Amino acid sequence: MSERTGWSRAQRRLHWAVALLVPLTLGLGFLMVELPLRPLAPKFLAYQFHKSFGVVVFVLVAWRLLLRWRRGRPAEDAGLPGWQRRAAGVVHGVLYGLLLAVPVLGYLVAASAPGQVPTMVFLLLPVPHVVGPDEARFVLLRVVHLWTAVGLVTLALGHALMALRHHAQGRPVLRAMWRG
Numbered sequence: 001m002s003e004r005t006g007w008s009r010a011q012r013r014l015h016w017a018v019a020l021l022v023p024l025t026l027g028l029g030f031l032m033v034e035l036p037l038r039p040l041a042p043k044f045l046a047y048q049f050h051k052s053f054g055v056v057v058f059v060l061v062a063w064r065l066l067l068r069w070r071r072g073r074p075a076e077d078a079g080l081p082g083w084q085r086r087a088a089g090v091v092h093g094v095l096y097g098l099l100l101a102v103p104v105l106g107y108l109v110a111a112s113a114p115g116q117v118p119t120m121v122f123l124l125l126p127v128p129h130v131v132g133p134d135e136a137r138f139v140l141l142r143v144v145h146l147w148t149a150v151g152l153v154t155l156a157l158g159h160a161l162m163a164l165r166h167h168a169q170g171r172p173v174l175r176a177m178w179r180g
């Protein structure tokens with residue numbers, strides 16, 4: 001992996017697209033489970049769009065990781081204490097892990113659901129369920145999906161607050177992700 005002087009335009013766009021989509025998908029997740037079963041259409045659509053946004057998050061994050069592997073990232077701020085740079089590295093690693101794990105867990109929840117509602121990305125692209133329905137697995141995975149999603153958003157909030165703090169201290173981290 002090489003070091004660059006700034007984030008590429010594609011890397012910046014992917015970062016902000018994921019930052020927008022994750023809270024949207026989370027909010028839709030909480031809303032859809034609360035919607036009544038009748039009328040069915042709003043609940044069905046909310047589930048399909050939740051799953052679609054989640055699939056898009058997975059694809060965009062995989063793309064971001066590919067770009068990062070191929071193009072690298074800008075050098076870290078040498079003015080930061082070593083422990084802060086190490087902590088940021090760990091947080092970023094965990095964020096990437098959760099950004100991939102939460103959609104995969106969501107997919108497994110959908111596939112394990114006894115109700116077997118098909119997964120259709122934006123109502124157009126069917127995603128086959130590679131595992132069959134299983135009540136016990138469904139009950140366990142929906143709890144794991146929920147709490148990893150909450151963990152992801154909490155960590156992302158901490159990450160955003162740290163970026164704002166660095167920005168207020170005059171460090172260029174936020175500017176670098178905004179304008180390159």
Ligand code: HEM
Pocket residue numbers: 022025026027029030033050051052053054055057102103104105106107108109110119142145146149
């Ligand atoms: C960034 C991505 C995602 C986030 C943040 C997220 C978040 C959530 C949240 C907060 C809930 C509500 C849980 C509850 O209150 O019980 C939920 C439920 C659910 N999610 Fe996701 N999700 C994501 C991706 C996905 C994906 C990709 C799929 C499937 C392809 C999916 C399938 C589901 C299903 C089926 C439920 C409902 C479980 C039930 O009926 O209790 N999610 N998700």
